Amino acid sequence: MTTVQREHQQGHLRTSAGLASELRPSVMRLARRLRQVRDERDELNPNQLSVLAVLVNHGDLPIGELAALEKVQPPSMTRIVNGLEERGLVARQPDATDRRSSRVHLCDSGRQIVLANRRRRDQWLAIRLAELDAAEREVLRLCIPILEKVNHA
Amino acid sequence: MTTVQREHQQGHLRTSAGLASELRPSVMRLARRLRQVRDERDELNPNQLSVLAVLVNHGDLPIGELAALEKVQPPSMTRIVNGLEERGLVARQPDATDRRSSRVHLCDSGRQIVLANRRRRDQWLAIRLAELDAAEREVLRLCIPILEKVNHA
DNA sequence: TATTGTTATACTCTATAACTATA
DNA sequence: TATAGTTATAGAGTATAACAATA
Numbered sequence: 148m149t150t151v152q153r154e155h156q157q158g159h160l161r162t163s164a165g166l167a168s169e170l171r172p173s174v175m176r177l178a179r180r181l182r183q184v185r186d187e188r189d190e191l192n193p194n195q196l197s198v199l200a201v202l203v204n205h206g207d208l209p210i211g212e213l214a215a216l217e218k219v220q221p222p223s224m225t226r227i228v229n230g231l232e233e234r235g236l237v238a239r240q241p242d243a244t245d246r247r248s249s250r251v252h253l254c255d256s257g258r259q260i261v262l263a264n265r266r267r268r269d270q271w272l273a274i275r276l277a278e279l280d281a282a283e284r285e286v287l288r289l290c291i292p293i294l295e296k297v298n299h300a
Numbered sequence: 301m302t303t304v305q306r307e308h309q310q311g312h313l314r315t316s317a318g319l320a321s322e323l324r325p326s327v328m329r330l331a332r333r334l335r336q337v338r339d340e341r342d343e344l345n346p347n348q349l350s351v352l353a354v355l356v357n358h359g360d361l362p363i364g365e366l367a368a369l370e371k372v373q374p375p376s377m378t379r380i381v382n383g384l385e386e387r388g389l390v391a392r393q394p395d396a397t398d399r400r401s402s403r404v405h406l407c408d409s410g411r412q413i414v415l416a417n418r419r420r421r422d423q424w425l426a427i428r429l430a431e432l433d434a435a436e437r438e439v440l441r442l443c444i445p446i447l448e449k450v451n452h453a
Numbered sequence: 454t455a456t457t458g459t460t461a462t463a464c465t466c467t468a469t470a471a472c473t474a475t476a
Numbered sequence: 477t478a479t480a481g482t483t484a485t486a487g488a489g490t491a492t493a494a495c496a497a498t499a
Contacts, residue, residue, distance in 0.1 A: 178331030
């Protein structure tokens with residue numbers, strides 16, 4: 148690497164470091180406030196809601212994969228899924244090829260809870276975005292694909 | 301409100317709603333990944349780390365106010381603070397004017413843990429920002445004050 | 454009498470270990 | 477013999493209730 152290239156690289160990193168330390172708290176604070184927006188009537192704990200969201204995003208999954216994705220042990224996931232099943236939000240479906248296993252199927256009532264919470268958060272955010280001017284919203288619109296690029300890096 | 305004004309308003313809301321539903325997942329996903337970046341050596345649970353961060357942001361506070369900010373009951377905060385005090389990360393300081401109360405003082409070792417975690421997250425993000433081009437970083441730079449406006453709305 | 458914080462106790466949630474059923 | 481999942485049990489962590497000290 149040449150001196151010019153190294154200085155260019157260092158300049159990049161310096162710029163990125165400064166940007167990161169300003170962007171991080173703004174993003175985390177907004178996410179924290181969005182996370183607080185949820186329906187308190189559905190008496191589900193954060194783990195149960197998170198499992199429902201995973202099923203919406205990934206489709207039906209066996210207990211073991213759910214446990215791995217949620218970073219809990221299988222016995223804990225058994226308990227979480229039991230709670231969701233008792234409420235009729237998911238249903239265990241026997242695996243056709245392996246009778247030890249069963250897939251956790253997301254029922255429509257479970258899906259509706261996730262979608263309703265997302266709508267609630269979107270509405271909360273939309274109200275605040277409506278207070279901005281068009282140019283500010285345009286900047287936010289531009290940053291979405293960039294954030295996605297960062298997310299998938 | 302005139303028909304034109306109503307349509308203008310609805311147009312605004314429609315625009316903001318669409319933007320919100322795209323921006324929300326991007327922001328929440330990035331925040332989730334940032335939250336996962338932490339030092340596993342410090343054997344503190346999320347609540348303990350959160351209390352340290354509150355003390356960094358708000359300064360020393362009495363147990364009751366900490367409990368209210370963290371949305372836990374006072375006995376739970378007593379327990380959390382006991383754990384932090386045993387590790388020398390905070391210290392109870394008697395209140396000069398009210399001898400029932402004491403302020404939870406953030407020790408330097410406690411502050412360093414919070415700052416170290418922030419540095420870690422900033423570095424993680426900076427590496428990903430460095431992979432963007434200058435124009436993309438400029439967009440993100442522009443969006444910071446807008447996000448702050450949303451956060452303070 | 455009201456308030457701040459702690460102690461006592463019960464409940465919830467999670468993990469580890471042991472077990473069942475199937476591969 | 478190995479694997480998916482459940483049951484049994486113990487360990488954190490939180491909440492409610494009762495209490496102590498002070499205002």
